[in-house]
Amino acid sequence: MPKPLPLTERSFRSRPPNWCPGCGDFGIWTALKRALVTLQLKPDQLTIVFGIGCSGNMVNVVRAYGFHGLHGRTLPVAEGIRLANHKLPVIVVGGDGDGLGEGIGHFIHAIRANPNVTYILHDNQVYGLTKGEHSPTAPKGFVSTTAPTGVIEEPVNPIGLALAAGASFVSRGFAGDLDSLETLLVAAIRHQGLALVDVLQPCVTFNHHNTYLWYYQRVYQLSNVQHDPSKLDLAWRRAQEPMDEKIPVGIFFQTKRPTLESQLPPLQGGRTLLEQQPVRPVDISAVVAQYQ
Amino acid sequence: MPTEVFNWKICGVGGYGLQVASSMLGKTFLRGGLNVQTYDEFPSVIKGGPATSQVAASVAPIRSPRQAVQLLVCLNEQSIRDHVRELVPGGWLLYDPDAVPKPSVKRTDLTLFPAPLTRITQEVKAEKIMRNVVSIGATLGLLGFSTDLVNQQLRQQYGQKGEEVVQENLKAVEAGATYATEHAPAKFPFRLKVGRRRQRRMLISGNDALGLGALAAGVRFYAGYPMTPSTSLLFFMVKHGPDFGVVVRQLPDEIAVINAAIGASFAGVRSMVATSGGGFSLMVESLGLAAMTETPLVVVNAQRPGPATGLPTWTEQGDLRFVMHAAPGDFPRVVVAPGDVTECFQAMSLAFNIADRYQTPVVVLTDKFLGESSFTTDAMRTTDWRVDRGPVVTRGVISGEHGMFPRYADTPSGVSPRPFPGTPGLPYMANSDEHDEFGLSTEEASVRLVQHAKRMRKLTDLAWDLPEPERYGPTKADLTLLSWGSTKGPALDALELLAAEGIRINLIHFFVLHPFPAATTIKRLAGVKRLVTVEGNASGQLAGLIRQHTGLAIEDQILRYDGRPFEAVELAAAVRERLGIKRRAHA
Numbered sequence: 097m098p099k100p101l102p103l104t105e106r107s108f109r110s111r112p113p114n115w116c117p118g119c120g121d122f123g124i125w126t127a128l129k130r131a132l133v134t135l136q137l138k139p140d141q142l143t144i145v146f147g148i149g150c151s152g153n154m155v156n157v158v159r160a161y162g163f164h165g166l167h168g169r170t171l172p173v174a175e176g177i178r179l180a181n182h183k184l185p186v187i188v189v190g191g192d193g194d195g196l197g198e199g200i201g202h203f204i205h206a207i208r209a210n211p212n213v214t215y216i217l218h219d220n221q222v223y224g225l226t227k228g229e230h231s232p233t234a235p236k237g238f239v240s241t242t243a244p245t246g247v248i249e250e251p252v253n254p255i256g257l258a259l260a261a262g263a264s265f266v267s268r269g270f271a272g273d274l275d276s277l278e279t280l281l282v283a284a285i286r287h288q289g290l291a292l293v294d295v296l297q298p299c300v301t302f303n304h305h306n307t308y309l310w311y312y313q314r315v316y317q318l319s320n321v322q323h324d325p326s327k328l329d330l331a332w333r334r335a336q337e338p339m340d341e342k343i344p345v346g347i348f349f350q351t352k353r354p355t356l357e358s359q360l361p362p363l364q365g366g367r368t369l370l371e372q373q374p375v376r377p378v379d380i381s382a383v384v385a386q387y388q
Numbered sequence: 389m390p391t392e393v394f395n396w397k398i399c400g401v402g403g404y405g406l407q408v409a410s411s412m413l414g415k416t417f418l419r420g421g422l423n424v425q426t427y428d429e430f431p432s433v434i435k436g437g438p439a440t441s442q443v444a445a446s447v448a449p450i451r452s453p454r455q456a457v458q459l460l461v462c463l464n465e466q467s468i469r470d471h472v473r474e475l476v477p478g479g480w481l482l483y484d485p486d487a488v489p490k491p492s493v494k495r496t497d498l499t500l501f502p503a504p505l506t507r508i509t510q511e512v513k514a515e516k517i518m519r520n521v522v523s524i525g526a527t528l529g530l531l532g533f534s535t536d537l538v539n540q541q542l543r544q545q546y547g548q549k550g551e552e553v554v555q556e557n558l559k560a561v562e563a564g565a566t567y568a569t570e571h572a573p574a575k576f577p578f579r580l581k582v583g584r585r586r587q588r589r590m591l592i593s594g595n596d597a598l599g600l601g602a603l604a605a606g607v608r609f610y611a612g613y614p615m616t617p618s619t620s621l622l623f624f625m626v627k628h629g630p631d632f633g634v635v636v637r638q639l640p641d642e643i644a645v646i647n648a649a650i651g652a653s654f655a656g657v658r659s660m661v662a663t664s665g666g667g668f669s670l671m672v673e674s675l676g677l678a679a680m681t682e683t684p685l686v687v688v689n690a691q692r693p694g695p696a697t698g699l700p701t702w703t704e705q706g707d708l709r710f711v712m713h714a715a716p717g718d719f720p721r722v723v724v725a726p727g728d729v730t731e732c733f734q735a736m737s738l739a740f741n742i743a744d745r746y747q748t749p750v751v752v753l754t755d756k757f758l759g760e761s762s763f764t765t766d767a768m769r770t771t772d773w774r775v776d777r778g779p780v781v782t783r784g785v786i787s788g789e790h791g792m793f794p795r796y797a798d799t800p801s802g803v804s805p806r807p808f809p810g811t812p813g814l815p816y817m818a819n820s821d822e823h824d825e826f827g828l829s830t831e832e833a834s835v836r837l838v839q840h841a842k843r844m845r846k847l848t849d850l851a852w853d854l855p856e857p858e859r860y861g862p863t864k865a866d867l868t869l870l871s872w873g874s875t876k877g878p879a880l881d882a883l884e885l886l887a888a889e890g891i892r893i894n895l896i897h898f899f900v901l902h903p904f905p906a907a908t909t910i911k912r913l914a915g916v917k918r919l920v921t922v923e924g925n926a927s928g929q930l931a932g933l934i935r936q937h938t939g940l941a942i943e944d945q946i947l948r949y950d951g952r953p954f955e956a957v958e959l960a961a962a963v964r965e966r967l968g969i970k971r972r973a974h975a
């Protein structure tokens with residue numbers, strides 16, 4: 097037997113990326129791989145569910161078990177995987193259009209159910225893959241290819257939305273700060289329950305407003321200020337800070353809530369559903385008798 | 389013989405416990421050794437609105453509801469007006485004089501039996517809702533049935549709720565029976581021969597039969613969102629799933645439902661969902677996702693009349709073309725439509741095995757009539773069953789410069805071995821984008837061609853792996869009916885009615901609709917004298933399929949799309965008319 101190679105970032109590489117040079121997705125990709133190395137999670141010991149978008153195209157540059165589903169439908173797939181095999185860590189990677197446009201219903205309901213899933217939301221205010229239309233997080237007035245005179249709607253605030261839905265882990269990261277993002281991802285993956293990591297992700301091609309520089313001028317770490325992530329009211333206050341002034345990143349809120357998996361009787365015996373999958377027909381005579 | 393059918397119908401409004409009554413009476417008849425068929429009609433509201441429930445009992449097999457009623461139980465005035473015409477000449481109307489002091493019945497060929505159901509409930513200190521149970525007692529009294537049979541049945545139905553509930557029901561039944569024996573205005577003209585209880589018989593609805601089949605086939609994940617007429621399957625799963633280690637989830641919409649099932653199946657467990665046409669519409673894109681990622685999936689579509697919300701609590705067979713073609717692009721899928729409760733049960737074994745073996749979605753098409761009516765059948769067994777998970781690997785060779793597992797390797801059959809995520813050393817991507825053998829996205833024409841052809845190639849083996857259309861009745865016949873799905877019951881009953889008159893017709897019934905069994909169909913239809921399709925939709929969807937695959941245009945189509953199932957007596961009349969045969973005088 098050859099000695100297994102030590103786990104490094106390279107262990108998670110499949111093909112080279114083809115994001116636009118400078119895209120924030122590079123930062124998230126790198127931070128994720130580093131977090132997995134830190135956690136010593138091997139490529140065959142986890143599953144990543146990808147959305148459809150530039151962000152979801154990470155499917156082609158990560159070596160792991162993965163599922164690249166439909167636009168907006170990552171979270172139900174992730175829940176299904178967790179229920180079938182709750183020993184398998186599941187990470188979701190998707191865009192803000194994916195998760196907060198098509199998928200906003202799943203976002204709220206998955207948070208309510210609290211499966212043990214890490215949700216990395218690439219927040220770039222645009223639909224990158226379809227060429228720069230505004231996404232639900234684009235601020236009012238944001239000019240995009242399909243809003244030439246500015247977006248009419250108020251933006252979705254993913255942090256506030258997650259808090260309101262009762263999320264057990266609510267955080268924001270920045271793709272331009274690899275070290276902090278890695279630390280944040282490690283904490284999110286370790287968290288028991290649905291962990292939201294809303295990652296500010298510059299789209300260098302279509303979003304000329306929320307640039308790296310724009311973020312560098314505003315982002316600050318919650319760990320550097322008086323913030324207690326166990327306090328919901330403090331998290332609320334931080335979540336309301338206007339983005340164009342100061343932008344807090346880090347863990348807004350974390351609490352212990354029973355996970356979905358821990359509340360389903362068939363999953364409590366120490367074996368996963370997969371391990372319990374019958375390989376022979378099941379005896380149903382007790383139920384049949386009720387119809388006799 | 390079907391002419392020896394005793395048809396009992398209870399009418400009132402939703403919330404009167406009509407279905408409870410008919411299931412109680414049905415079980416009692418079953419335990420009396422009879423064949424039973426129950427059928428409910430109710431509006432899409434919870435309380436109020438006209439509703440009926442009927443129980444047909446017969447010594448001979450009975451597979452479909454009858455319109456002609458022998459004993460009509462009416463709990464309110466409106467239902468007398470609506471249903472009294474359904475009584476056969478000499479039929480009996482049992483009504484509650486406390487609710488209907490002066491029923492206006494113009495027919496003079498009936499016997500009216502005022503049975504004070506409300507007063508009797510008061511006498512036995514039961515709630516007024518128990519009128520339904522008293523009426524069962526009265527029915528048994530008229531028929532001269534022993535109430536022992538109900539006794540056993542009540543114990544089975546309410547045993548868990550405690551002896552008190554059982555006794556309360558029993559008292560109501562007995563009071564009803566006594567009243568009927570003492571006060572019947574005449575000798576009850578209808579007799580049912582009670583046989584010995586046949587141990588191996590059961591009375592079950594199509595939806596419950598699907599649920600039983602799924603449990604037996606080892607389903608591990610079930611997700612649903614309520615939609616009539618699929619909801620009773622969700623209830624079944626909620627009730628029994630946990631005892632069998634099944635995770636049952638009601639999720640917030642059908643898109644979540646199907647995607648969660650796809651996730652669970654990708655991760656390795658047998659997964660299924662059930663819905664009706666509207667919910668299926670929401671699942672459409674994901675159906676293609678299952679096929680593209682080659683994830684096994686079983687989807688039940690219990691049809692109701694569309695389009696849109698349609699007639700929520702009624703029946704139709706209008707979704708055949710829809711489920712065959714739903715989702716963009718071409719991909720292999722299987723569509724089966726069970727014709728009776730036994731086929732519902734068997735269909736689940738087939739569906740799970742085929743889904744696993746071919747790693748693609750299987751749609752099981754039922755409808756309100758089959759799904760929510762109950763039928764008598766032999767107790768379900770799994771004697772000749774096996775669980776076939778298809779090619780699953782726990783070891784394999786990784787390749788490519790990235791060292792991933794070629795999960796979508798091109799194979800002669802089109803099916804490639806799959807590892808479940810978490811299997812040591814075989815990482816791969818399941819990808820909704822067109823992909824290479826590792827599951828990585830590609831837009832290369834050559835790879836697209838290989839992968840698309842690989843998926844579509846599954847249809848070749850599939851065609852051999854599925855049951856063929858069955859013929860019922862004589863080989864040589866003056867007329868041949870063609871049907872699919874739930875129409876089998878009424879069609880078979882019509883065959884028997886006609887056979888009793890010496891009219892020789894037969895039936896070719898389709899269980900598998902897609903991939904369409906073209907070769908067998910051509911063989912079966914060769915030399916047939918006269919063909920008539922019978923289906924519950926407005927456009928003749930089966931007839932269209934037959935024409936598409938065989939070139940044969942069947943012009944003579946009996947179509948029904950008023951929300952009601954076919955009726956054997958009407959079908960028989962339609963056949964007689966076509967053969968120019970006058971009906972013999974009613975025996």
Ligand SMILES: Cc1ncc(C[n+]2csc(CCOP(=O)(O)OP(=O)(O)O)c2C)c(N)n1
Pocket residue numbers: 147148149150151152167190191192193194195218220222223224225226231
């Ligand atoms: C049902 C459906 N509608 C639309 C699309 C087209 N589409 C693909 S990606 C995308 C938007 C992606 O934006 P986002 O999720 O923000 O991801 P990004 O590309 O910005 O990372 C759209 C609209 C699709 N694939 N499926």
Ligand code: SF4
Pocket residue numbers: 114115116118119120121150151220224225298299300301302
């Ligand atoms: S379009 Fe934007 S999000 Fe997409 S790869 Fe380019 S920079 Fe990244």
